[in-house]
Amino acid sequence: MSAATARLRVGIAGLGRLGKRHAEALAFGTRHVELVAACSPVEAERDFARDSLGVERLYADFDVFIADPDMDAVVLVTPTSLHADQAIAALRAGKHVFIEKPLALNMADCERVLAVAAERLDQVAMVGFVRRFDPSYVSAQASVAGGEIGRPFLVRSQTCDRNDPDGFFVRFAPSSGGIFMDCSVHDIDLARWLLGRPKALRAFATGTIALHPGLADCGDVDNGLAIVEFEGGARAVFYASRTMAHGHETSTEVIGTAGKLLVGEHAARDRIVRSDAHGVRHAVLADFHERFQAAFGAEMAAFVAACRGDAPLTLTLTDAAEATRIGLAITRSLHSGMPEVV
Ligand code: NAI
Structure with a gap:
């Protein structure tokens, strides 16, 4: 310029x-x-x-x-x-x-x-x-870094997409790296950010195919769970799904010694809660873009x-490389069935 x-x-x-x-x-x-x-x-x-x-x-x-x-x-x-x-x-x-x-x-x-x-x-x-640019995550991270919840030691974070019956991601799977590299990599980066960038030591993962058998050809799943152990005792638990019936639901809970914060629960599209003879409910977010448009x-x-x-x-390239390193260990564990060193 x-x-x-x-x-x-x-x-x-x-x-x-x-x-x-x-x-x-x-x-x-x-x-x-x-x-x-x-x-x-x-x-x-x-x-x-x-x-x-x-x-x-x-x-x-x-x-x-x-x-x-x-x-x-x-x-x-x-x-x-x-x-x-x-x-x-x-x-x-x-x-x-x-x-x-x-x-x-x-x-x-x-x-x-x-x-x-x-x-x-x-x-x-x-x-x-x-997600590092989403106002709620920015505010949550600032609260955690400011000591509001004491020492953060556990992150539970999920990325759950509404089921796409056309299976776009089945075609996409060979170049995406699988569900953990594609979806959970966001949660992995959030966990490192919220926990103060601890070194990851070990990962364990499992998963299942609920609706999309085509994923088996490239060793992928449509619902995956992972646990990561960090140096110093902090832990993270990740869940990723491609098959939610209701809509997109990204949420993250960070738990500390003096409190906890929860970002993004319930996937509400707006602030309207409808109550009638069928119950109490709200409309849900359609997809990641609707949830993170401002971000x-x-x-x-x-x-x-x-x-x-x-x-x-x-946000540095080293952060991005660490997210890949952890995502790879999780993916290796999905395939081996054993805990893997990060
Ligand atoms: P897509 O398959 O819909 O789009 C890929 C695009 O790349 C197509 O336009 C294709 O024509 C083009 N392309 C292919 N080879 C090319 C080449 N050699 N040179 C230039 N263009 C080429 O995939 P999608 O869903 O848009 O994902 C793209 C990337 O964005 C992926 O890395 C994905 O992980 C990431 N992504 C990030 C999200 C987020 O939440 N930040 C959400 C969705 C995707």
């Missing part, structure tokens, strides 16, 4: 389920940003960027996209298996880079990205752990602020 007041020229790669949402926000809803380029191998997705977002520079090939000289930053919303190579290419091309979670599906890839980022400290590299905006604003030099990031 030529001046601190200039708009950050952003390109986006990946215009799928989440990429479209990020692209719309970058085109119409993010301050100090101009969405100048988009990349997808799918023609219909490039058409969407041109027709709905007014993006003129469209690329089918990532290598050509990343060489675009009139782009300050890139946002990667591509399949997880591509994140590491694309992030490295972006950094080497001199761009700031936002990488959707998880950073990568193995530690070697995480370390390759960290090594290149370490050589380029003037460039921002951020992984999209969106996605705050997350991108934080990335842009860091790129402009307005505010530093507190």
Whole structure:
């Protein structure tokens, strides 16, 4: 960027389920940003960027996209298996880079990205752990860090999606790393954040297939449970589900020696409680995007602020690599049936 007041020229790669949402926000809803380029191998997705977002520079090939000289930053919303190579290419091309979670599906890839980022400290590299930007989680973390619940020693956190009868995630499973790397990685990052970044020692996991037998082909489950032990005695329990009947339900409980906090219980869509002859109830959130829409905006604003030099990031690549390390140990345990060293 030529001046601190200039708009950050952003390109986006990946215009799928989440990429479209990020692209719309970058085109119409993010301050100090101009969405100048988009990349997808799918023609219909490039058409969407041109027709709905007014993006003129469209690329089918990532290598050509990343060489675009009139782009300050890139946002990667591509399949997880591509994140590491694309992030490295972006950094080497001199761009700031936002990488959707998880950073990568193995530690070697995480370390390759960290090594290149370490050589380029003037460039921002951020992984999209969106819950760190949700107002309720921000407030809960500040309370815990301020000592409100004494010494936090246990986190129970879940990511539960409404069942998708079309089974999008069954097709997605080979590149997602499985339910723990795809869903619980958010809870893993939250647990580390809320517990003060303790070192993870050991993990145990189990799971079951309730509705989607196709997942067995890649060793995945549609409902998974995990326990992680941390140095110093803290523990975390994670639950992830793809098969909720009612809606999306992300919630996190953090328990300390002087109290506990609970974020996000009941998946309520609004503040209306309906009482009638059928009982007392409220409408539920449809999906992660409805739950975290504001957080996605705050997350991108934080990335842009860091790129402009307005505010530093507190979420580091090392945090993202640690989340992958723990997610991998959990996934190994799911497959081995035994506790695994993290
Ligand atoms: P998706 O499969 O719907 O979209 C992937 C996109 O990448 C498609 O537009 C596809 O055409 C494009 N693509 C494939 N190969 C490419 C290449 N070589 N270069 C450029 N584009 C390429 O997947 P979805 O659900 O949008 O997920 C994308 C990423 O976002 C994943 O890493 C996932 O973990 C993450 N994600 C994060 C969420 C969050 O809560 N923060 C929620 C959902 C997804």
